[in-house]
Amino acid sequence: MDNAITVALAGNPNAGKTTLFNLLTGARQHVGNYPGITVEQKEGCCLHHGQGLRVVDLPGTYSLTAYSVEELVARDFLVNEKPDVVVDVIDASNLERNLYLGCQFLELGVPLVIALNMIDVAEKRGITIDAAALGKRLGVPVIPIVARTGRGVDQLLDAVLKVAAGESRPQPAFLRYGSDIDEALTDMMPFIRQCTELTAIYPERWIGVKLLENDTQIGQKAIATHPTASAKLNERCEAVVNHLQNTLGVYPEAVIADHRYGYIKSILHQGIVTRKFVADRLYASDKIDKIVTHRFLGPLIMAGILFALYTFTFSYSTLLVDWLASFFALLNHGVDTLLPDGPLKSMITSGVIDGVGGVLGFVPIIMFMFFGIAVLEDSGYLARVAFMMDRIFHFFGLHGSSVMPFIVSGGIAGGCAVPGVMATRTLRSPKERLATLLTVPFMNCGAKLPVLTLLIGTFFSDHQARYMFLATLAAWLVALCAAKFLRMTVLRGASTPFVMELPPYRFPTLRGLAIHTWERTWQYMKKAGTVILGISILLWALMTYPSLPDERVAHFEQQRQLAHTTLAPGTSENQSEKEALDKALQKIKATEAMEGLRNSFGGRIGIACEVVSRYAGIDWRTNIALIGGFAAKEVIISTLGTAYSLGDVSSEDATSLSERLAKDPGWNPVVALAVLVFIMFYAPCFVTVVCIAKEAGSWKWAAFSIVFNTVFAYSMAVAVYQIGTWLY
Ligand code: GDP
Ligand code: MG
Numbered sequence: 001m002d003n004a005i006t007v008a009l010a011g012n013p014n015a016g017k018t019t020l021f022n023l024l025t026g027a028r029q030h031v032g033n034y035p036g037i038t039v040e041q042k043e044g045c046c047l048h049h050g051q052g053l054r055v056v057d058l059p060g061t062y063s064l065t066a067y068s069v070e071e072l073v074a075r076d077f078l079v080n081e082k083p084d085v086v087v088d089v090i091d092a093s094n095l096e097r098n099l100y101l102g103c104q105f106l107e108l109g110v111p112l113v114i115a116l117n118m119i120d121v122a123e124k125r126g127i128t129i130d131a132a133a134l135g136k137r138l139g140v141p142v143i144p145i146v147a148r149t150g151r152g153v154d155q156l157l158d159a160v161l162k163v164a165a166g167e168s169r170p171q172p173a174f175l176r177y178g179s180d181i182d183e184a185l186t187d188m189m190p191f192i193r194q195c196t197e198l199t200a201i202y203p204e205r206w207i208g209v210k211l212l213e214n215d216t217q218i219g220q221k222a223i224a225t226h227p228t229a230s231a232k233l234n235e236r237c238e239a240v241v242n243h244l245q246n247t248l249g250v251y252p253e254a255v256i257a258d259h260r261y262g263y264i265k266s267i268l269h270q271g272i273v274t275r276k277f278v279a280d281r282l283y284a285s286d287k288i289d290k291i292v293t294h295r296f297l298g299p300l301i302m303a304g305i306l307f308a309l310y311t312f313t314f315s316y317s318t319l320l321v322d323w324l325a326s327f328f329a330l331l332n333h334g335v336d337t338l339l340p341d342g343p344l345k346s347m348i349t350s351g352v353i354d355g356v357g358g359v360l361g362f363v364p365i366i367m368f369m370f371f372g373i374a375v376l377e378d379s380g381y382l383a384r385v386a387f388m389m390d391r392i393f394h395f396f397g398l399h400g401s402s403v404m405p406f407i408v409s410g411g412i413a414g415g416c417a418v419p420g421v422m423a424t425r426t427l428r429s430p431k432e433r434l435a436t437l438l439t440v441p442f443m444n445c446g447a448k449l450p451v452l453t454l455l456i457g458t459f460f461s462d463h464q465a466r467y468m469f470l471a472t473l474a475a476w477l478v479a480l481c482a483a484k485f486l487r488m489t490v491l492r493g494a495s496t497p498f499v500m501e502l503p504p505y506r507f508p509t510l511r512g513l514a515i516h517t518w519e520r521t522w523q524y525m526k527k528a529g530t531v532i533l534g535i536s537i538l539l540w541a542l543m544t545y546p547s548l549p550d551e552r553v554a555h556f557e558q559q560r561q562l563a564h565t566t567l568a569p570g571t572s573e574n575q576s577e578k579e580a581l582d583k584a585l586q587k588i589k590a591t592e593a594m595e596g597l598r599n600s601f602g603g604r605i606g607i608a609c610e611v612v613s614r615y616a617g618i619d620w621r622t623n624i625a626l627i628g629g630f631a632a633k634e635v636i637i638s639t640l641g642t643a644y645s646l647g648d649v650s651s652e653d654a655t656s657l658s659e660r661l662a663k664d665p666g667w668n669p670v671v672a673l674a675v676l677v678f679i680m681f682y683a684p685c686f687v688t689v690v691c692i693a694k695e696a697g698s699w700k701w702a703a704f705s706i707v708f709n710t711v712f713a714y715s716m717a718v719a720v721y722q723i724g725t726w727l728y
Contacts, residue, residue: 013060109172351540378508397487670724
């Protein structure tokens with residue numbers, strides 16, 4: 001039989017391989033030994049629809065890592081002999097455990113058919129298995145059989161022939177093993193690729209996993225084929241081992257196994273297995289999941305936990321944020337008094353200290369947020385949140401795991417897109433991840449909130465709460481629709497199947513949490529810090545240069561002198577005179593600052609932009625604030641404050657910005673709404689942009705995010721303004 005198809009029967013011990021083998025081959029079999037090893041090899045043949053089959057009964061194994069002779073033999077046969085089809089014989093009454101090996105076949109990328117054996121036993125125990133659904137989830141045919149009686153074996157062979165007729169070998173399944181191991185695998189890839197003799201036989205990622213699982217055979221082969229690369233690989237593996245030992249007290253093997261079981265569990269969770277006698281076998285994790293992922297209770301518990309995380313992050317971090325802010329204010333003040341006036345001082349205070357301060361200002365938030373996320377992640381709860389949210393997010397081309405980034409970025413109003421963008425790391429598919437990190441900046445972050453509050457409070461004061469709620473709702477809607485749009489255009493592609501890992505619940509260790517939190521925080525500081533320092537100096541220059549011409553500077557100096565002589569002649573001790581002088585001096589300073597800003601490149605850009613922005617009802621003064629808002633959205637209010645203090649010099653009482661806007665003829669509720677919409681959706685602040693560039697791996701996406709968001713925000717603002725003016 002030259003054109004015979006080779007079929008390997010593999011599976012756990014006692015799953016019924018030999019029974020199936022005997023049924024198929026009858027008397028046409030012979031028993032031998034694997035060359036050099038005393039493990040029995042049975043081989044036989046049979047016919048199905050005229051097609052000859054060479055059937056090999058492999059030794060029973062629980063895994064494919066070279067820990068035992070059986071495992072080694074089974075694996076070597078699969079990779080060296082390359083059977084046309086591998087039939088994984090599974091004990092249906094013990095599905096989860098048996099699928100563990102099946103999962104490894106998927107990872108190895110062998111052409112697979114799953115024989116769901118002992119279905120009679122399962123039925124007797126009241127277990128029903130939806131084989132078709134299971135097959136769809138796993139991406140391979142799953143055929144229920146009873147090897148003892150021959151039930152279903154015809155269908156099994158049909159499936160075998162079909163798989164054998166398929167031209168290409170299936171892609172190895174891509175499983176996630178948690179951030180530590182996944183990152184290590186990414187790091188190892190270049191070195192694995194150097195071991196060409198290995199990659200000729202095994203999938204690249206699989207080699208990495210085996211090395212992390214401490215597989216001696218692959219390790220030795222790596223040394224033999226490429227000693228230097230192998231040394232590098234070894235180094236990286238040891239780093240992971242040490243890291244996992246330090247944080248979780250486990251070895252990579254255990255983490256990998258956990259994730260495989262999680263993968264299986266999440267599949268079986270989706271109504272594939274129904275038990276008539278529920279009570280008998282529920283493990284602790286399953287018991288918790290019964291409540292935590294309950295149809296009604298689940299979302300309630302989730303909302304509660306997320307709310308707690310949120311409160312924890314943003315209310316407990318404020319103390320540190322304030323503390324840092326006052327520290328930098330103090331530093332600024334120190335430099336202010338020490339250095340003489342001039343460009344150097346201005347650069348150090350407004351460029352360097354404000355820039356670095358801006359970056360470090362996020363650090364407490366990031367630390368708290370990541371600590372909270374680490375608790376949820378290490379305990380296993382985060383996967384459940386993703387599990388529950390997947391359905392909704394799936395509709396928008398995202399993934400259940402996208403929910404965290406959205407919430408972190410301000411899904412409940414008042415988050416921050418910087419940790420939000422970084423939280424997208426839990427997403428498995430690059431396209432879903434990009435779609436998520438490009439749309440999270442649409443959320444109402446904490447820095448946008450004061451502006452929203454100001455504008456809503458000024459122009460829509462009678463429905464403040466309602467408008468704030470609407471703003472949050474609008475942010476979600478826009479973000480999700482934008483994601484859908486991206487997934488239908490630039491990021492088109494199939495969404496990852498509805499499969500997520502549900503690892504068992506674990507008590508997080510304090511040490512592990514601390515290390516996870518610190519790692520991420522440090523990464524942020526290191527990555528963002530350098531670029532941000534550069535950009536903030538650039539922005540400072542943009543707002544400062546060209547400086548005012550000499551005669552204008554002289555003019556303001558003159559005014560100052562004038563104020564001194566008219567308002568407070570001599571060294572007066574008069575309190576009211578002093579106050580009047582202070583006020584006058586402040587006004588002169590504000591006017592000078594405003595004129596300087598107007599004269600600067602930034603100001604000129606603002607004025608130039610008015611050509612476009614006036615269609616949205618936005619004038620050049622607001623433009624400058626919006627440009628400043630690119631540095632940090634917090635700046636919008638202060639810049640607006642400076643901009644609208646102009647032309648107000650005559651009035652004695654310093655009115656609040658809110659009152660000034662309300663009185664300004666250029667502002668009305670329609671303008672306010674247009675500005676509101678623009679601020680909510682335009683380019684993310686540059687700290688976020690830097691993070692997007694780092695996380696997406698290219699500045700192209702960062703630039704895209706600036707342009708896409710701004711164009712979108714502008715169109716929305718124009719629509720609001722034009723329609724609003726027409727109706728108003
Ligand atoms: P192997 O270790 O995978 O080769 O498993 P065996 O073929 O030796 O089977 C282990 C035991 O399960 C034997 O006692 C079989 O008779 C029994 N068995 C195999 N298939 C079935 C089945 O479909 N239904 C039932 N009830 N028992 C089976
Ligand atoms: Mg056997």
